[in-house]
Amino acid sequence: MRFPAELRAAVDAVTAEIPHFELARAAAELSVAYRGSNPCTRMDSNTKLGAYLQVRMPATFAAAGRVFNEIAVRFPEWQPRSMLDLGAGPGTAMWAAAEVFPSIQSFTLLEKDAAMCSAGERLAKASSTEAIRQASWRQGDLAQMPRSKTDLIVMSYVLGELTTDAQRAAIESARAHAGDLLVIISPGTPVDFQTVLAARQQLLGAGMHILAPCPHEVECPMASANDWCHFSQRLERSSEHRKLKGAELGYEDEKFSYLIASRTAHEQVSGRIVRHPLKYAGHVKLHLCTGSGLKQSTITKSQRKLYRKARRAEWGDVWSEE
Template sequence: MLWATVDVWPELEQAVLVEASASVRKIGQSLAVGAIAARADWVAGDATIDLDGLGPADLVSAAYVLDEIAPASLPKLVGGLWRLTADTLLVVEPGTPAGWQRILAVRSQLIEAGAHVSAPCPHEAPCPLVPPDWCHFSRRVARSRLHRLAKDADVPWEDEKFIYLAASRQPAPVRAARVIAPPKTGSGKAALKLCQPDGSAGERLLSKRDGEVFKSARRADWGDTLA
């Protein structure tokens, strides 16, 4: 997450990373030296109990962590992360049905605490998806040679499925429908599965007759908003 944050905000000044594992802290520190200009403070601790001494931050994140925490400890962890959040809290989980359920629980807790949902949902109504469907997204990521060897994989990439929630202290300035499945496009047509600002979700078929919206739909990818 530190590397992703610096990609978006190269001017990042300071990051605090709470990590329970000494070996992961050691590897993270050695990878960051020379690669990350921001001051990075690596804190040894259990995020479910050791957050109280930390100061607030504009962006607080927990990526692929909730599935390593006992379910009973999650509300306390999420409450602690939200208390540290001056602006935005980002939680990312594997894009599995179980990961989605964890994100739904985080979403309910944060809305109850007064948070505003920034993304991916364009609303704060209950999630309209019903199992066996589940909300998730996917990004193709490059595999290094080492990564390929470790996974005994043939191709130099993998499609990483994930689900996330961005919650803010501020209301979202605009609410635009979100593309929640790979778009299906054909000549003169685009079928998009959308989560809508009114709290509904479903497929919308657009054609050239829809003018500018159709042009946006043709360009939209899974996970994008439809302007």
């Protein structure tokens, strides 16, 4: 899913006054923070906020778009009317959700950082989507989460910024108020995966069901294999994004972990591809997560239809051999 042109133009307008060298330095600091385990994104300067909008917002937008698409493909008939974005930053997940779920009429965004809120409101004013322009922005802590049921609640790249106790409290509150689905997205690092895993256990323990990425609700086999469940989403870099990063490539791959939890049970998929498929001449090797653990499956040319499907398969896709 591409970063919307109107959002790109609005981001460029918000950052236009910031000298390029300052933005580039802040973008480099953000990249280092995101490669580490503790990205501190406190927007203590306009420059840091500008760097977030230019280099991080497109990446989290791409990850959120991918996760929302997973829902839309699986439940094409689901038409959410309301969404609550917790730790909304500049409203990234709202923009992605509006592309995938045009049925959403009411967006509420809770964000503690005043500068993020005002940048997000400014970007939203530039949208051609009425629900984005009319979104309700609330500056405050997750602990003051609105106490009303919302079809879709999203926590995108925020859990890692909370203490363990605050994570548990926010997840419990989000669970209690999610009308249908609760979506958690985190950077795709081993440390952030532990946070997602703890959220999975908490939500299962509270009676929620896991729709994705897990094709089961039994113990996560990744954890015992000393591995971490994460995926990768390619996104285009704008020319400004490329310049700020001093990058040659016109794209980057955003690594992320996620969880889609549902109030109601749905039929499980039979497996999910949890690594890049290895595509050789005549056979494809798939690393799968299944209800009976992690498995490798080799699909050969002689399996004709399945082989054609395997050649098109991507890391993160659901997989069945029927």
